């Protein structure tokens with residue numbers, strides 16, 4: 001066979017085989033087979049020496065054309081396959097953005113947080129600052145400085161978790177009063193929400209962990225009228241403008257005089273019902289004028305300054321607000337309960 005015919009035959013065969021190839025690897029094999037160092041074209045070119053000087057440039061030109069043709073064909077076939085592959089991939093990985101999404105449930109605030117935020121907002125609106133104190137507290141701050149010495153009967157009413165002889169889990173948020181007064185000169189106007197601990201057996205109205213909100217105002221000429229005004233405003237904002245408030249004499253070691261504050265039952269308007277246990281009134285908080293001894297313990301001169309304090313239980317407020325009659329529900333984190341708020 002003459003070389004021209006051989007070259008043309010190689011070109012046609014390469015074209016035919018390439019058209020059937022459908023994988024990048026196959027194309028690579030074809031490239032080696034035809035245009036590689038040991039390929040058919042190279043083998044032909046090695047025989048050029050046998051040609052006559054007239055034939056040599058003609059066949060040389062043709063051989064180059066065939067090589068160029070094959071290489072081009074290989075390149076475009078490769079491109080074509082790559083494009084096909086990409087197209088297929090895009091097709092397979094197509095995302096239908098119009099499909100409805102899976103809705104994962106989103107959490108929300110705990111009922112205690114909802115009520116606490118509301119209470120904070122009311123006090124902040126009246127110019128109070130929010131401060132926090134430690135949950136593990138010295139006996140001194142939790143009791144001693146608050147006018148509750150070691151032998152004081154009031155200690156019995158607050159079943160205390162002792163860590164050591166003089167370190168306790170705070171039984172009330174009142175120690176924050178002392179910490180604030182030690183550090184800051186009057187005027188003082190703070191509330192301090194937080195966890196408190198008592199070694200109580202768990203039932204519908206008792207838990208070893210619950211929350212209180214402490215309030216403290218100290219300045220010149222603070223009187224019981226300021227206490228009454230502040231608390232009435234607070235309770236009306238919390239329970240509605242038509243709430244009726246009552247102060248009852250009480251005793252706390254760290255206030256003198258002391259009082260407990262009741263709000264007329266909003267369920268029966270004072271007639272007596274299940275919510276108020278037929279009393280007509282619901283106890284909301286404890287309060288009083290800061291005892292001169294407590295001021296003195298904190299380095300504040302009771303001749304120059306006076307103040308009032310208050311303490312309220314967050315769970316109680318939340319229970320009444322939402323008609324929850326078992327405090328344990330707040331701590332069990334059962335989503336069937338929590339999702340209702």
Ligand code: DAH
Pocket residue numbers: 171172173174214215252255285286287288308309310311312
């Ligand atoms: N610390 C008291 C308690 O846990 C509550 C309380 C009563 C706080 C009167 C006060 C207050 O600041 O003035 O029972």
